Amino acid sequence: MEKTIKADGIEFTCRELTTETWKDLVSLFGDHREVADCWCMWFRGSRKDWEDNRGAGNKSRLKAIVENRNPVGLIAYSGTDPVGWCAVAPRIDYDVLERTKFYKAIDNKNTWSVTCFFTIKTHRKMGVTRFLILEAIKYARKNGAEVLEAYPSIPKEAVIPDVNGYRGFYQVFLDLGFSVASRKQENKPIIRYDLK
Secondary structure, eight states, X not given: OEEEEOTTSOEEEEEEOOTTTHHHHHHHHTTOHHHHTTTTOTTSSOHHHHHHTTTHHHHHHHHXXXXXXXXXXXXXXXXXXXXXXXXXXXXXXXXXXXHSGGGOOSSSSOEEEEEEEEEOGGGTTSSHHHHHHHHHHHHHHHTTOXXXXXXXXXXXXXXXXXXXXXXXXXXXXXXXXXXXXEESSTTOEEEEEEOO
16 A cells, blocks of 8 residues: 655555455445445446446446456545545546547557546545545556546636536646646546656
8 A cells, every 4th residue: 555644644545446445435435425326437338327327236337347357446545444536447448438529549558547536525625636646647557558648627617616526626637747638628638647
C-alpha cells in the first residue's frame, strides 16, 4: 500500500480493487445515492445494460469483472476505513468512450483511462481525488500503459456541485501534469498524461 501524508496530518493509503478488497468497496459505496445505481458501470456496456441493471444488477456486473481479475480501480483509505474510489483501467474496457463522439480514441497507444471518482462526504476537500490520481498514474504505468487519459467535465457554474465531480476536476488534473489532447466540445476535453 502506498502512503502520503497530507498537510492537515491525514494519511491516506491505496489498494487495488480485488476480490480481497471487494468488501471495502461495498462498504464505501453503501447506500450513497451517487453510486447506488451505477456501481461504476456507466462507461461499460450499453446504456440498456446500465438501465436494466440499475442497483444490484450493476453491482453484480462489477463484481464479475473483479472476479475475472481484470483491472478496475483503486480504493483510498484513511487508516483502515475506505474513503475514496477511482476507476482506472485499460481504455478498451470502457466501450462507451468509443461510442461517444467527444471521446473517440486519438491514436493506438496503450492507453488507460480514469473515468470516475467517489469520496465519502466526511473526507471531501481533503485531497483524496488528487491522491488517487497520483496513484492511478503509478498503477497504469506499472501495468504497461503508455498514456493515462481522463475526461473531466468543465461545469459552467463557479461552484461545482459534488454530484458533478464524479469524473474529477479539470484543474486538479492539469496541476498534476495532464494536458489537453483533444477538445471536440468546449466542456468535454480529453486530457492525457504521458507515462513514458
